[in-house]
Amino acid sequence: MGMFEQAWMRVSATVPLEPEVLVDDGTVYATLSYKPIGVVGAIGPWNWPMLISIWQIAPSLRMGNTVVLKPSENTTLSVLALCHVLNQVLPAGVLTVVAGDREVGAAMPGHPGIDKIMFTGSVATGRRIAEGASGTLKRLTLELGGNDAGIVLEDAFGDDEEANDAVAEGIFWGAFINTGQTCAALKRLYVPAAIYDTVCQALVRVARRMPMGVGLAEENVLGPLQNRNQFDVVDRLVEAAKASGADVLIGGDPDREAAGFFYPTTLIADIDPDDPLVVEEQFGPALPIIRYTDLDQAIAQANSLDVGLGASVWSSDKAAARAVAERIEAGTVWINAHGAIDPRVPFGGIKSSGYGVEFGVEGLKHVAVPHVING
Known part of the structure; x- marks a missing residue:
């Protein structure tokens, strides 16, 4: 078990969730507490199998569920x-x-012995769940x-190459962590025309x-895609981009016959x-960089898709960045x-991108049922 799994378990075990007094006016005394749901059915993904399993297990057990x-x-063995x-x-x-296999997962949402489902994965599978x-109103x-968007503001990059590379490295790892196989990875980057070439060169x-x-070679910081299907998805999308006339700055030339899905x-x-x-x-190591000339247009493009998990704004002016963040449709910016x-x-x-939240006090509440006593 790694340090991330241990950290999530410790926080899930220790974050306070005390009964709350809602009303105490001398006539009405109402309290709110949280009780176990019962049995939580957790269906995990292949991209972060151990860590996301802990995200499901730890809060569920903390709140008294099985x-x-x-x-x-x-990714069964891990x-x-x-x-x-x-x-x-x-x-x-x-x-x-x-x-x-998938038939086992498909049986869980309708099973009468399961009281809640936690699922991390694709939109299509989420709809089926x-x-x-x-039928059981789980x-x-x-x-x-x-498909998270990142918006770069004009003041994020300047004339200092070292400073630019530091910002670019943050953007890079936002996009390429786990070789891009992360639901909340940065998957489309909007960059103003005035600094477009500077940003591209730094990346x-x-x-x-x-x-x-x-x-196993410790110098490597990026690895393969997890399965052939995901390799084929990335390959198809990059080839379509190349055919459309987009400019490949680096990469885009996989060895399709080599061992592994690199x-x-x-x-x-x-x-x-x-x-x-x-x-x-x-969902892989390919980042499109979209040029924009009008910030309102970039925000509209970022909000145009029917997903909204995460997003980011990059600027040396945090107040300006927060103003843009307020306008972005995502669960986290x-x-x-x-x-x-x-x-x-x-x-x-x-x-x-789904509903319900994980982590923190609010995450605990989502693996429990509210219980009000009024009187």
Whole structure:
């Protein structure tokens, strides 16, 4: 178990959630507390299998529930190992792992013995889970696709190359963490025309310093895509962008016959805002960089898709950045960072990126049921 999993478990175990006095006026005395739901059915993804499993398990157990966990069929062994460790100290039956293919996951939303579903994954699967849960009116937490936008303001980059590279590195890791296989990764970057070339050049410099390869070689900081299907999605979208006339600044030339699903770090410039690489979630190491001349237009383009998990604004003026952030339709908007999740801070999406939140006090409330006593 890694340090991130341990940190989330510690916060989930210790964050306070005390009964709240709602009204105490001498006539009415109303309190609000939270009780266990019962059985939480957790369906995990393949991109962060152990960490996201902890996001589901830890708060559910803290609030007094039991958990039935179905790991992704692509990453079963790591989750089985994680739960084996946890079950060394948990009472029997508190945490149960049910491994299997998609049919197992599909059976959980309609199962009468499960009281809530937590799911992280695709929008399409999230919709099927919501449909399956409708017959029993299960509570749901759905953290679905993102296709997160980042908006760079003109003052974010200047004449100092070293300072520019520092900002570019933050943007780079916002996009390419886990080789882009993160729901809340930065997946489309809007850059003003006045600094467009400067930003592109800085990102290329940073990308060239980030070696990709087998993880057993400690110099590598980027690895492969997890499965062939995801490799093919990224490949298709990049090839379509190239065919449209977009400019490949770096990457875009995978060795399709090599062992492993290594897709090279790819930056695509001068791309149409409606290109498939922009409007579809690529979920891999390819970042489209869209030029804009009007900030209102960039905000409108960022908000134009039916997803809203995360977003970011990059500026040396935090007040200006917050003003833009207020206008962006996303569950979380970061300033001068992207994807910086915190176990103390609620996280969840809007629109087709799902509903319900995880983390912090609000996350605990979503794996419990409110209980009001009035009188």
